[in-house]
Amino acid sequence: MLTGPSEIFIVTNSNYKFLVLGQIEELGYKFDESQILVEPAGKNTLPAVYYGVKEIKKYGNEIIAVFPSDHLMADERKFQCTINKGKQLVDNYIVTYGVRPGRPHTGYGYIKPQTSLVVGYKVDEFKEKPDIQGASTYLEQGYLWNSGIFMFRADFFTMELRKHCEEVYQAFQTVDVKEAYQRTPSISMDYGIMEKSQRVAVIPLDVKWSDLGSFDTFYDQFAADGKGNISFGSDILIDADNNLIYTGTDKAVALIGVDDLIIVDERDALLICKREQSQKVKVVVERLKASNDTRADFHLTTYRPWGSYTILEEGLFYKIKRITVLPGKKLSYQLHHHRSEHWIVVSGTAKVTVEGEEYIVRSGESTFFKSGLKHRLGNPGKVPLEVIEVQLGQYLAEDDIVRLDDDFGRC
Numbered sequence: 001m002l003t004g005p006s007e008i009f010i011v012t013n014s015n016y017k018f019l020v021l022g023q024i025e026e027l028g029y030k031f032d033e034s035q036i037l038v039e040p041a042g043k044n045t046l047p048a049v050y051y052g053v054k055e056i057k058k059y060g061n062e063i064i065a066v067f068p069s070d071h072l073m074a075d076e077r078k079f080q081c082t083i084n085k086g087k088q089l090v091d092n093y094i095v096t097y098g099v100r101p102g103r104p105h106t107g108y109g110y111i112k113p114q115t116s117l118v119v120g121y122k123v124d125e126f127k128e129k130p131d132i133q134g135a136s137t138y139l140e141q142g143y144l145w146n147s148g149i150f151m152f153r154a155d156f157f158t159m160e161l162r163k164h165c166e167e168v169y170q171a172f173q174t175v176d177v178k179e180a181y182q183r184t185p186s187i188s189m190d191y192g193i194m195e196k197s198q199r200v201a202v203i204p205l206d207v208k209w210s211d212l213g214s215f216d217t218f219y220d221q222f223a224a225d226g227k228g229n230i231s232f233g234s235d236i237l238i239d240a241d242n243n244l245i246y247t248g249t250d251k252a253v254a255l256i257g258v259d260d261l262i263i264v265d266e267r268d269a270l271l272i273c274k275r276e277q278s279q280k281v282k283v284v285v286e287r288l289k290a291s292n293d294t295r296a297d298f299h300l301t302t303y304r305p306w307g308s309y310t311i312l313e314e315g316l317f318y319k320i321k322r323i324t325v326l327p328g329k330k331l332s333y334q335l336h337h338h339r340s341e342h343w344i345v346v347s348g349t350a351k352v353t354v355e356g357e358e359y360i361v362r363s364g365e366s367t368f369f370k371s372g373l374k375h376r377l378g379n380p381g382k383v384p385l386e387v388i389e390v391q392l393g394q395y396l397a398e399d400d401i402v403r404l405d406d407d408f409g410r411c
Contacts, residue, residue, distance in 0.1 A: 098144025330378030339393030
């Protein structure tokens with residue numbers, strides 16, 4: 001291990017905070033909630049990194065390693081050994097790690113190494129994502145893929161930030177995180193510091209690596225059938241080659257006479273694109289956000305500190321959810337002004353509180369309460385509690401919640 005859980009800080013947003021905590025708990029680690037740093041808004045990578053650096057600097061001039069969340073490494077031991085080499089350079093450089101390319105790739109930025117150092121090289125320049133001809137040229141000239149992994153000392157990074165991106169540095173001089181994010185520009189690590197600083201080193205990373213940044217890279221991680229197709233269900237493929245099919249439903253899928261497609265089908269969205277065009281999904285998200293479509297930010301499954309819920313069906317005056325409550329956890333004691341709720345216990349045992357009265361609801365049983373009544377759902381058992389919730393009313397949005405008591409300190 002590079003470090004222990006007590007020395008890890010995770011920068012994320014409020015939508016993913018409890019998903020992250022739940023995943024850490026599933027891995028069997030104890031983790032302090034204060035180590036989850038919630039961004040009030042997305043402002044690209046540099047503000048996110050400096051937010052983490054500011055918190056870690058409270059403990060001293062520490063050596064900090066920055067890892068994006070979606071990377072896949074094939075050789076964990078070799079990866080750790082290579083990362084640790086960066087400690088020899090952090091007093092004088094911001095260290096990045098360049099992956100040795102396995103093939104020309106247009107989805108990654110590139111790094112040109114220059115002078116040899118005690119380990120690795122001083123960086124000559126960074127190159128943006130090229131076309132296929134440019135990627136082939138970079139490969140021949142010994143360029144490395146830009147992994148987005150960094151190591152540095154906190155004080156040295158802060159000095160370089162102040163020199164090359166004063167706006168971000170000044171924005172975070174306030175102790176109010178919301179104010180800092182209102183003031184800071186949206187800018188990446190590469191644009192803000194790495195492409196400007198003369199004190200950047202790169203260490204080659206000789207492991208099989210993927211940043212899983214597109215469905216095309218996702219395709220590379222799975223074994224295909226004899227015609228290059230990857231499918232996670234009993235899909236029917238006729239005269240179809242090199243396709244990736246993923247459905248989050250029980251829908252029967254058939255492909256006939258099509259090649260090199262990415263097909264992702266969820267209840268609230270369907271994606272069909274050529275594999276080499278999958279990077280453009282970002283443009284789809286931008287357009288959804290521009291039209292204020294909530295599907296750009298919220299999945300059908302939402303995570304909460306007590307578990308999660310998934311929207312199964314909704315209409316004008318009703319909404320049906322599947323609620324999962326983790327063992328020993330309970331929802332807030334709350335009321336709704338505009339909706340009544342009907343709970344059906346599918347599995348596990350529920351402790352229900354309505355207007356101060358507690359009672360047990362078992363698998364196959366149900367309970368109902370009208371709008372305006374104070375209520376709470378809890379799981380006193382040792383296994384997850386699964387409940388189907390049917391909401392009825394003229395206003396069913398999540399902001400129709402008045403919390404009266406909450407184990408997790410939410411308003």
